[in-house]
Amino acid sequence: MAVTHEAAGAVGRRALARRARAAGATRHLPLAPALILLVLFFLGPVIWSVYSSFTNAALTGEGAASPQWVGLENFRRLFSDPNVSNGIWLTVVFVLGSAVIGQNLLGLAIALLMRGRSKTLRGIVGAVVVSAWVLPEVVSAFIWYAFLGQDGTLNAVMKFFGMSGQNWLYSDPMLAVIIANIWRGTAFSMLVYNAALADVPSDVQEAAALDGATGWRRLWSVTLPLIRASIVTNLMLITLQTLSVFTLIYVMTAGGPGFASATLPVLMYQQAFKFSEIGYGTAISLLLLVIGAVFSFIYVRVLKPGA
Amino acid sequence: MSVDSPRRSASGMVCAVILVLIAVAFLAPLLWLVLSCFDAGAQTSVKLPEHPGLDNFRAVLNTDTTWRPLWNGLLLCGGSALITVVVATLAAYPLSRYQTRFRKPFLYTVLFATGLPITAIMVPVYGVFLRLQLVDSMPATAVFLATTSLPFAIWLIKGFIDNVPLNLEEAAWVDGATPMRALRHIVVPLIAPGMSVVLIFTFIQAWGNFFVPFILLQSPEKLPASVTVFTFFGQYGSVAYGQLAAYSVLYSMPVVVLYLIVSRTMGGAFRFAGAAKG
Numbered sequence: 001m002a003v004t005h006e007a008a009g010a011v012g013r014r015a016l017a018r019r020a021r022a023a024g025a026t027r028h029l030p031l032a033p034a035l036i037l038l039v040l041f042f043l044g045p046v047i048w049s050v051y052s053s054f055t056n057a058a059l060t061g062e063g064a065a066s067p068q069w070v071g072l073e074n075f076r077r078l079f080s081d082p083n084v085s086n087g088i089w090l091t092v093v094f095v096l097g098s099a100v101i102g103q104n105l106l107g108l109a110i111a112l113l114m115r116g117r118s119k120t121l122r123g124i125v126g127a128v129v130v131s132a133w134v135l136p137e138v139v140s141a142f143i144w145y146a147f148l149g150q151d152g153t154l155n156a157v158m159k160f161f162g163m164s165g166q167n168w169l170y171s172d173p174m175l176a177v178i179i180a181n182i183w184r185g186t187a188f189s190m191l192v193y194n195a196a197l198a199d200v201p202s203d204v205q206e207a208a209a210l211d212g213a214t215g216w217r218r219l220w221s222v223t224l225p226l227i228r229a230s231i232v233t234n235l236m237l238i239t240l241q242t243l244s245v246f247t248l249i250y251v252m253t254a255g256g257p258g259f260a261s262a263t264l265p266v267l268m269y270q271q272a273f274k275f276s277e278i279g280y281g282t283a284i285s286l287l288l289l290v291i292g293a294v295f296s297f298i299y300v301r302v303l304k305p306g307a
Numbered sequence: 308m309s310v311d312s313p314r315r316s317a318s319g320m321v322c323a324v325i326l327v328l329i330a331v332a333f334l335a336p337l338l339w340l341v342l343s344c345f346d347a348g349a350q351t352s353v354k355l356p357e358h359p360g361l362d363n364f365r366a367v368l369n370t371d372t373t374w375r376p377l378w379n380g381l382l383l384c385g386g387s388a389l390i391t392v393v394v395a396t397l398a399a400y401p402l403s404r405y406q407t408r409f410r411k412p413f414l415y416t417v418l419f420a421t422g423l424p425i426t427a428i429m430v431p432v433y434g435v436f437l438r439l440q441l442v443d444s445m446p447a448t449a450v451f452l453a454t455t456s457l458p459f460a461i462w463l464i465k466g467f468i469d470n471v472p473l474n475l476e477e478a479a480w481v482d483g484a485t486p487m488r489a490l491r492h493i494v495v496p497l498i499a500p501g502m503s504v505v506l507i508f509t510f511i512q513a514w515g516n517f518f519v520p521f522i523l524l525q526s527p528e529k530l531p532a533s534v535t536v537f538t539f540f541g542q543y544g545s546v547a548y549g550q551l552a553a554y555s556v557l558y559s560m561p562v563v564v565l566y567l568i569v570s571r572t573m574g575g576a577f578r579f580a581g582a583a584k585g
Contacts, residue, residue: 027401027405027486028401028405028407030397030398030400030401030487030490031397031398031401031402031413033394033397033398034394034395034397034398034457034461035398037394037450037453037454037457038420038454038457038458040435040454041432041435041450041451041454041455042420042423042428042454044435045428045431045432045434045435046428046431048431048434048435049428049430049431049434052431052434057434106329110326110329113322113325113326113329114326116319116322117319117322117323117326121323121326121327124330125326125327125329125330128330128333128334129329129330129333130566130570131333131337131563132333132336132337134511134559134562134563134566135559135562135563136514136515136517136533136558136559136562137515137517138515138517138533138536138537138555139340139536139555139558139559142340142536142551142552142555143336143337143339143340144336145351146336146339146340146343146351146353146548147335147336147339149351150351151350151351151352152339152351152352152353153335153336153338153339153352153353156352156353157335183333183336215318236422240422240423240424243424244424244425244426244427245426246426246517246518247517247518251537265424265426265427268426268427268430269429269430272430272433273430273433273522278430278433278434281430282430282431282434285426285427285428285429285430285431286427288424288426288427289423289424289427289428292422292423292424292427293419293422293423295422296419296420296421296422296423297419299418299422300415300418300419300422
């Protein structure tokens with residue numbers, strides 16, 4: 001009797017465990033659509049890109065019908081291609097110039113200057129800066145194409161002050177796209193810093209002021225340390241956004257003249273679609289993906305989900 | 308601090324002047340767009356229209372140039388925004404409510420995916436679409452667009468659900484409601500404002516997305532506004548800049564209006580960046 005009882009108990013426990021497992025599975029069923037989509041369109045392409053960067057896959061010709069395994073050929077080419085090293089350098093310049101320095105510092109400066117100003121002034125300046133951010137990327141690109149061109153507004157203003165103009169898109173393509181991207185993205189940093197500064201208790205500021213700390217010193221040793229977390233998060237976010245900017249550069253300069261503004265995303269597009277070399281284009285995109293993954297990894301470490 | 312010292316108000320003036328100068332600098336490039344859309348003879352130079360009027364708008368307001376691309380954009384972006392919100396809400400619920408061992412790794416992966424440059428996976432995505440014969444399919448493009456905004460949406464919506472007190476659902480569970488019923492009838496009504504912000508935000512992002520439809524769609528009659536505006540610019544020898552400006556204004560209008568609707572609630576999303584203490 002005792003034996004059967006024990007056996008029944010074991011069966012019961014097992015059934016219970018099975019039911020709990022089943023319930024666990026059904027409970028997590030709502031995750032399925034998201035998982036399927038992310039695997040199909042995120043993980044799948046990434047794995048495919050690792051695979052096809054070892055082939056000579058192409059849009060037309062022999063490589064299109066039956067891509068051949070070419071081993072490390074694409075990567076050998078990648079690291080000896082002057083356009084790629086040029087592209088890496090231009091991407092670094094673009095990210096540092098337009099995001100880390102431009103958007104970040106200008107956004108912080110605007111947010112700091114806005115403190116204690118009248119509500120009207122804050123409202124107007126905020127709306128103007130944000131309007132540049134809200135416009136679709138293609139439209140921003142047209143606006144800057146017109147602004148910096150030979151007959152553009154900038155040259156008209158310079159002429160007014162007696163300076164001679166030039167077609168900025170040809171003479172300084174990197175400067176042109178960097179300035180356009182600062183214009184477009186500063187609002188994001190401004191909004192992040194506005195929110196962060198609003199959480200800085202004003203009595204801390206006043207205490208520092210009473211101790212005789214000057215404006216700059218208060219900023220450097222009181223305010224900035226208090227919003228440190230926001231600064232780090234903002235830098236990571238805008239770095240990741242700027243790393244993948246394609247449309248702005250493509251519409252304004254198409255990477256030219258020559259390869260003078262061909263950052264990695266533009267170069268990747270040109271190789272894959274303009275020159276129809278999907279395999280080689282994928283190798284470049286893999287490079288971009290690795291750079292993005294490194295930054296994204298640091299970003300996750302900084303944010304610490306579930307903490 | 309009711310009485311400002313002279314030095315303080317002087318520095319306040321300097322700050323105000325700098326702010327005004329920054330605002331003027333931000334406005335200057337926009338001037339061309341505003342003036343040119345009312346000027347039939349517009350070039351890239353900025354000048355007051357000789358005969359200001361609505362000729363440019365009249366020229367572009369037809370099915371082929373404006374209405375169809377806008378409609379395609381609405382289908383593509385509206386569809387993808389809806390998919391994003393529904394799929395993200397479903398996924399966020401178990402992530403918020405159940406403690407399991409793969410919850411944390413999944414959340415880390417989601418956050419990690421948020422940071423990956425979408426541009427970089429477009430070449431392989433094109434390859435996958437080619438294999439699955441999905442190139443030039445609007446539904447497939449909408450689903451892909453939805454996937455790109457999924458990680459961020461899951462992340463945000465999980466935050467909203469975390470804030471809904473658990474005891475409301477526990478009462479429903481005791482009454483025999485399944486978790487899905489509890490989600491639909493208790494959680495969703497409470498997080499509806501947050502969900503609509505995510506919906507509008509994803510729509511705005513998709514509306515401005517040029518690269519994805521540019522790569523994945525081909526037939527002119529399927530292209531959304533973001534891509535047709537570029538063909539406008541690229542294919543003719545002499546660009547009708549006035550019409551380009553008028554069309555750009557029409558194309559930008561929906562997202563500007565939507566932004567104004569959500570801007571008040573958006574403040575919270577930016578606080579999110581500050582809330583994470585390193």
